Amino acid sequence: MGIHTHTVSSPLYQQSNRLAERFVQSVKKMLSKSKQDGKDPYIAMLKYRNTPLENLDSPARLLMNRRLRTTIPTIKNRLKPKCDKSSKPLPELQPNDTIRFQHNPKGKWDHGTAVRNNITPNSYVIETPEGQIFIRNRKYLLKTKENKVEQTSLEEAN
Numbered sequence: 688m689g690i691h692t693h694t695v696s697s698p699l700y701q702q703s704n705r706l707a708e709r710f711v712q713s714v715k716k717m718l719s720k721s722k723q724d725g726k727d728p729y730i731a732m733l734k735y736r737n738t739p740l741e742n743l744d745s746p747a748r749l750l751m752n753r754r755l756r757t758t759i760p761t762i763k764n765r766l767k768p769k770c771d772k773s774s775k776p777l778p779e780l781q782p783n784d785t786i787r788f789q790h791n792p793k794g795k796w797d798h799g800t801a802v803r804n805n806i807t808p809n810s811y812v813i814e815t816p817e818g819q820i821f822i823r824n825r826k827y828l829l830k831t832k833e834n835k836v837e838q839t840s841l842e843e844a845n
Contacts, residue, residue, distance in 0.1 A: 733757055777825050779804075780811055785834070788813055789827040796829060 714735075721731040736747040737755050747755045753768040754761070780786065780801040787796035799813040799821070809825040 730758065777809075778830070780825070780828065780830060785831050786813060787829045787831055787833075788821065788823050790821075798833070801828070 714732075717731050717735060718728050721728045733755060734757065737745050737757055739745045739748075743749065745754070747753070751768065782801060782803055784801040786799050786801055788799045789796055797815065799815050802812040802814050802820070804810070805812050805822050810822055811825060811828060813821050813823055813828070815821070
């Protein structure tokens with residue numbers, strides 16, 4: 688699966704976000720059909736989540752990396768998530784650690800300082816030498832032994 692870019696649509700103009708609108712239309716149609724047929728709408732949603740998309744895995748597989756248990760019999764080991772056995776946990780960062788961080792997965796590495804752990808797991812609040820604050824996943828942070836880049840004032844820059 689390739690890297691996807693996040694594209695935002697215009698606020699208050701639903702037509703610009705065709706994929707989301709199509710999804711809403713499909714769900715409404717599915718729910719009204721299950722009500723009309725006297726079937727359980729939750730089973731209809733479960734079937735939708737387990738159905739592979741065009742050129743992609745199912746929504747459940749994309750979200751949880753596993754198949755969901757349905758009314759159709761299946762082998763139990765297919766319900767287990769696939770784990771990346773080659774991955775290992777990254778060491779925790781400490782406040783004031785000098786780091787490099789990426790703005791996006793293919794972006795350049797910029798200087799920063801770890802300020803503190805964020806509320807969410809593997810997430811850190813970082814500060815750039817210019818004073819900007821970012822929150823990044825540990826995956827996009829690289830601890831360095833470089834000297835801390837000091838904050839520059841506007842007078843020094845001129």
